[in-house]
Amino acid sequence: MNSPEPVRAELATFLALVVFMVISLSLGVIANLVGRTKTGFLKSYFLGNRSLGAFAVALTAAVMSGGTFMGYPSLVYKFGWVVGLWICSYMVVPVTVLGVLGKRIGQLARRTGAITLPDFFRERFESPMLGLITSILVIFFLTANLVAQFKAGALILKLTLPQSVQRAVGSDTDGGSAIDRMAKVAEAAADEPTEKKAETKTTAAKPAAPADPTANTWRDRTYVLGLVIFAVTVIFYTAYGGFLAAIWTDVFQSLVMAVGVMILFPLALTAAGSISAGTAAGIAQTGDSSFAFGPGAGRAFHPVGLAVSFFVMWAISAMGQPSTLVRLMAFRDTRTLRWSIIYLTLYNLVIYIPLIFIFICARQILPNLTRSDEVMPRLVITLANPYIAGLILAAPFGAVMSTVSGWLLIISSGIVRDLYQRFVRPQASEKEIQRASYAGTVLVGVFVGLLALNPPEYLQLVVVFSSSGMAASFLAPAAYGAFWRRANGLGMIAAMVTGAGVTLALYAVGMVWARSGYDSGIGAGGSLAPVYLLGLDPCVWGIGSSFLAGAVVSLMTKPPRTELVERMFEKDRPLHLHA
Amino acid sequence: MPQSNPPPDDVDPVYLNSLKDARFGMTFWAIATTFVCGSAWLTGYQRSGHTLTTDDIRPILGIPYWFFLSVLVPWVACSVICVVYAGLIMSDDDLGTDHTEELEQEIREGTDVHELA
Numbered sequence A: 001m002n003s004p005e006p007v008r009a010e011l012a013t014f015l016a017l018v019v020f021m022v023i024s025l026s027l028g029v030i031a032n033l034v035g036r037t038k039t040g041f042l043k044s045y046f047l048g049n050r051s052l053g054a055f056a057v058a059l060t061a062a063v064m065s066g067g068t069f070m071g072y073p074s075l076v077y078k079f080g081w082v083v084g085l086w087i088c089s090y091m092v093v094p095v096t097v098l099g100v101l102g103k104r105i106g107q108l109a110r111r112t113g114a115i116t117l118p119d120f121f122r123e124r125f126e127s128p129m130l131g132l133i134t135s136i137l138v139i140f141f142l143t144a145n146l147v148a149q150f151k152a153g154a155l156i157l158k159l160t161l162p163q164s165v166q167r168a169v170g171s172d173t174d175g176g177s178a179i180d181r182m183a184k185v186a187e188a189a190a191d192e193p194t195e196k197k198a199e200t201k202t203t204a205a206k207p208a209a210p211a212d213p214t215a216n217t218w219r220d221r222t223y224v225l226g227l228v229i230f231a232v233t234v235i236f237y238t239a240y241g242g243f244l245a246a247i248w249t250d251v252f253q254s255l256v257m258a259v260g261v262m263i264l265f266p267l268a269l270t271a272a273g274s275i276s277a278g279t280a281a282g283i284a285q286t287g288d289s290s291f292a293f294g295p296g297a298g299r300a301f302h303p304v305g306l307a308v309s310f311f312v313m314w315a316i317s318a319m320g321q322p323s324t325l326v327r328l329m330a331f332r333d334t335r336t337l338r339w340s341i342i343y344l345t346l347y348n349l350v351i352y353i354p355l356i357f358i359f360i361c362a363r364q365i366l367p368n369l370t371r372s373d374e375v376m377p378r379l380v381i382t383l384a385n386p387y388i389a390g391l392i393l394a395a396p397f398g399a400v401m402s403t404v405s406g407w408l409l410i411i412s413s414g415i416v417r418d419l420y421q422r423f424v425r426p427q428a429s430e431k432e433i434q435r436a437s438y439a440g441t442v443l444v445g446v447f448v449g450l451l452a453l454n455p456p457e458y459l460q461l462v463v464v465f466s467s468s469g470m471a472a473s474f475l476a477p478a479a480y481g482a483f484w485r486r487a488n489g490l491g492m493i494a495a496m497v498t499g500a501g502v503t504l505a506l507y508a509v510g511m512v513w514a515r516s517g518y519d520s521g522i523g524a525g526g527s528l529a530p531v532y533l534l535g536l537d538p539c540v541w542g543i544g545s546s547f548l549a550g551a552v553v554s555l556m557t558k559p560p561r562t563e564l565v566e567r568m569f570e571k572d573r574p575l576h577l578h579a
Numbered sequence B: 001m002p003q004s005n006p007p008p009d010d011v012d013p014v015y016l017n018s019l020k021d022a023r024f025g026m027t028f029w030a031i032a033t034t035f036v037c038g039s040a041w042l043t044g045y046q047r048s049g050h051t052l053t054t055d056d057i058r059p060i061l062g063i064p065y066w067f068f069l070s071v072l073v074p075w076v077a078c079s080v081i082c083v084v085y086a087g088l089i090m091s092d093d094d095l096g097t098d099h100t101e102e103l104e105q106e107i108r109e110g111t112d113v114h115e116l117a
Helices: A004-035 A041-050 A054-061 A066-079 A082-091 A093-100 A102-112 A117-125 A128-160 A163-168 A178-191 A198-204 A221-272 A275-286 A304-315 A322-328 A334-365 A372-383 A386-424 A430-451 A459-483 A489-515 A538-556 A562-569 B013-044 B065-089 B100-109
Strands: none
Touching (some): A004 A128, A004 A221, A041 A386, A041 A430, A041 B100, A054 A093, A054 A221, A066 A082, A066 A334, A082 A334, A093 A304, A093 A334, A093 B065, A102 A322, A102 B013, A117 A128, A117 A322, A117 A386, A117 A459, A117 A489, A128 A221, A128 A386, A128 A459, A128 A489, A221 A275, A221 A386, A304 B013, A322 A459, A334 A372, A386 A430, A459 A489, A459 B013, A489 A538, B013 B065
């Protein structure tokens, strides 16, 4: 069905994407001008000169991604009210993610002079090996994720490019009706591997589509065109604008999403008649009263063990993500930190709860969708003005861009600071470091773009487990570094390796079992489902084992130097780092 | 001994305040997790011997009773607590001097050297 509304919404979405890209490029230029300082290029370029304000910290440290914005509604539509329980640990996220480690990480980053995560661990524990392992893990995890992000960005552009452009490059996506193509845009955004693997689980549940081996590879010219446009845009504004450009783009897309939810809520409520009507429709359509209860309609989507796990996943593991820790090193002062907690609390409250109501109502407005992934674009197009719909649907694309730019910088900072400056050219001048930083960001972007032309199959495994893997690797060292005097470098190396290893093992075994046809019956299922040992998510086991290994190995090995401990835990004093 | 506690006068007040924030945050998380998951399991989960039907929805403003009690009310309560804690209780601290330049200089001079691990 090619009704005029979807066609207009499709055009509007394309225009909105163009607007997003133009705004992002402009933000890159402005950020470059604002970020120019007479001293400390690296601190300015990779950390925004430690001057992040409350709004920026709140809306970028722990707020929804494009995947959340698209994947979460799909889950609500499919499984019902229990998905509210799935997400509701966001009620404590502001205090855990920003409050538990925030002040201390901010202080230690200043005290050690660290501007990257490997810098931080290396200086805090006086362990170059720990810094090197951190660099390798960060580069490994984030590069794999970036490939998938580039692919999602390219796919969104491929699907929204006007037909005339597609014909001009000699191909046509021909994805069916306009609304079907819009749904694929949403799917591409939801496929974006956020730092929260739960969204990836959503996609894992999808039935495998008949695969065209040339689709979305270098042989697919429209895909390549989308990839080039996406890569050039994001690499340029990131390389030129640095950390501030990434942050500002993130803030912009978060605000657009918030406005979108606020517009949709009254429209959905009015169209459905009431929330109860949505619940009743959901029960009737699924034939399962569990649409109104746990563990969810159709299958045990969210048993209580997973409910507990997700309180760990969202509220605890987010503390250990590199992107979060870097932001905690970059906020201006503690007043900023306090206000960012307040802003984030209010943001979560007015976004996530209305989203539940909206997509329960969607059961009444759009009954019996065969693919729940389509619910967001279909509802937006049904309820909103086409140009507002376009902007709302383009917001996840902005989320992909901002996520890419943030990760690009983390990787290039790791290469420039932790490898090039530390090991190759310690005497490099400020100008040389500046050139290396620009070049590093561009080269990483180009390398990832090339990988995205035909991503290796094993990357999917890395992407799926990387969120839990990163939390299991970095949370324990960050927490021990902040609060435990006895923690040492060897203990933290053990914590990192054990956490990543346990998480990877649970995913790898789960995938092997899934390939042999085994389904535990819990979670969203699919071929990428991990082992839920004792009904708990791997993140619980990964983080738990990481803390245990860190404590045991620290206690079994030599204590840290007295001078180091004093410097980290006593009042600030003049720097005599390595007496 | 590095692990022994130094005299109170030397202990960094930012560290102490951060420890207080961390204790609060983790306790807050533990209570929220226990209450939300516990009450949801007791009032809103299908389980053997506890089959729920449409009569058990008992909607409040269209929202199932269990969801209202176990998710909505705690979410609003936690939001109030977060705002009060961050706005009124959490202290402002001086994060100290930023030693970025010194570290930069040490790297250039090759004095930023530690044992391997």
